[in-house]
Amino acid sequence: MTTARPLRVLLADDEHLIRGALAALLALEEDLVVVAEAASGPEALAMALAHRPDVAVLDLQMPGADGVKVATSLRAELPDCRTMIVTSHGRPGHLKRALAAGVRGFVPKTVSARRLAEIIRTVHAGNRYVDPELAADAISAGDSPLTAREAEVLELAADGAPVAEIAERASLSQGTVRNYLSSAASKIGAENRHTAVRLARERGWV
Amino acid sequence: MTTARPLRVLLADDEHLIRGALAALLALEEDLVVVAEAASGPEALAMALAHRPDVAVLDLQMPGADGVKVATSLRAELPDCRTMIVTSHGRPGHLKRALAAGVRGFVPKTVSARRLAEIIRTVHAGNRYVDPELAADAISAGDSPLTAREAEVLELAADGAPVAEIAERASLSQGTVRNYLSSAASKIGAENRHTAVRLARERGWV
């Protein structure tokens, strides 16, 4: 059993420093081999199709397309490839999106390389792994109490646009927009739409 | 000249994965030795005092105290130790703050490890190094047109607090607060304080 076929890994992260360092560390693991690296979402996708890795380790924030988008495409185009997300900022919403996209591993960058290698093996074996802390956050954040429209309007309000502009962009009357913003804010427990936007962001509801 | 005293490096980054990987890569450089690692601002400070490194490589965002704060303290307590900042999100304002704190190197995490090693040597030699792209951003963002008070009030407005609360926290009258917010927004070219906050953030003015 010493000559098992090595586990082929794709590494995608826009930070060269991290990516290179990670590749070096994973190379120390005998059963892992990094077959491709990418610095952007589209590049990750292209690399995956070219090299057909067993596991794709994706950074959440990358130029072009974020980790979850890449995972979604990968699921369609390369179903045998397991995907996992590594991230610095673990927002509850991201985790939820990721799991919905078929991602099987979700870990913060605070883990050690050894641990990451273990998790890569876990994921490859067909199991899932979600960082317990992030999972707890996601659960405690709960599901969004917002209706689809409320969320949409809140999102349009995100950059501080006045009601008139939001109304126009959403093709709604100004009164309706105010109603939605008001009910969204009260559901969230914020005193005004701006704090509502911030809180919704933090909880991954927008 | 082969047995020169090695260059002693302190590594501070809250992401274990990155920090470990970085340490491993820097260890490949013959003339560098990582003498200490830290995962938070205070820890970095303590480690520096205990191990007296030649160069401290600090992540910008860390729990406890950010890289710039650590650099400031270090400058006072360990003047011989050069400091440099490594960061993922290079906002213009951070660079300015960092240079003011006596930081001698400022690089994004997109550089390669080899390059980082070179820069560590540059910094140790007493020179400065600032990533050209970040420098260009900082220059094009220009200086803040805001007065000290305007910036302060704008910062208090950052989380969407109403004027009354800002006034209380700044010990100002509500009218004054509104005046400041109004003039700050007009200087920035924003239509209201919320977009003003956002733009000021992007330009590193708060």
Next chain:
DNA sequence: CAGCGCACATGACAAACGTCATACGGTGAC
């Protein structure tokens, strides 16, 4: 089918906000 929740709307009122004029004391520059 009756009831419920949602999308969407209107009108009205109070509170918050943005803007402007005006004022006065302090500080630094010329």
Next chain:
DNA sequence: GTCACCGTATGACGTTTGTCATGTGCGCTG
């Protein structure tokens, strides 16, 4: 020593928001 700019303040004005009541129509679900 005047001039300009800043910090601070007030009062007044119109506009934008937040909130509420109320209404219509639609699609589920019991």
